[in-house]
Amino acid sequence: MAGVQIRKYHDDDAEAVKDLFTMGMSEHIPSSFVHLLKQPPTQLLLMMVVCALLTSSKSFLLPILAVTLLLAGMRQFVAYMFTSYIDMSLKKDLNNIQEAYLTSKDSFFWVAESEGRVVGSVACLPAENTPGYLELKRMSISRSHRRMGIAKALCQTVVDFTRERGRLGVVLYTSIVQTDAQKLYEHMGYTKIREFVMPDVATKITNFTLLEYRLDLQQDKKMD
Structure with a gap:
């Protein structure tokens, strides 16, 4: 990870972050089609x-x-599913990262920068369905900078932030086709809690399964 800096998101990173997310999600279309x-x-x-x-x-x-x-x-149809999800994510928070992630002490947004270019991102905010936990979100790494330890460093940044805030741990969601992400999270100590399919028609038709992972930090405190 030489030459890569993890820092707070700035407003002029907006387009780079959105491009990273869009390209990252679009990469899963072929594997999702095979899954179907x-x-x-x-x-x-x-x-x-x-x-x-x-x-x-x-x-x-x-x-x-x-x-x-x-x-x-x-x-x-699979491409439409991902395009719809990308559009929804942009409208929900990625079009206004400052308001979505940088106005509360328990949420944050980081980018990984290499040679003046944003090559990765990750964020966290309070988990809606798991009180006391933060949710890791918007993890994206540029294809040209993968397998360099950036994803692991970004994940660890979220863990450190969560521990500093005194939260119980981190939860995250990924999909059945994101096998590299699953391996990363399991390597970092996350446990798969459940598998489920969202109730909307598209995901039911394709049986597009989501996975929930959790990392408990209270165990770290007991061990200390």
């Missing part, structure tokens, strides 16, 4: 389409064309 294809209902639908068209048309061309169009539609 692995789901039994998806495989059953594709098989039924092929069988029905083969039986009715007696031709391989029509089933192949239909499946191709169906797969393209599924790919667009």
Whole structure:
């Protein structure tokens, strides 16, 4: 992590942070599409389409064309899910980071800077569903600066901030397709608490599972 500085977010970092987040989320579209294809209902639908068209048309061309169009539609649907989430996140807090994260003593937003360029970000604020905990949010690392220890350093920054505030620990949410993130959090001592699917139609259709992780800091105090 030589030459990388973790510092407080400044207003002139806004566009870089939003670009990092947008690109980072968009990278998960291909793996999420593959996840959708692995789901039994998806495989059953594709098989039924092929069988029905083969039986009715007696031709391989029509089933192949239909499946191709169906797969393209599924790919667009997954892309739409992520685009909608990105838009929602921008409106919710990333379009006004100062107000969302830098007006309370229990919330904060950091960036990782290398050679004058923002290459990473992370934030935290009080967890809505876990009293006494802070929630780690908006973790993004530029593809060109991954596997350099930046993500680990940003995670540790949140842990240190949480400990300084006297909070019980840190919670975070990630998705089933973000396997690298899962490995990082587990390596840093986080425990997976639960897996769940959001109640909206899109995530139910795709069985897009979210994972909740938690790091308890009270155990550290008892050990000390």
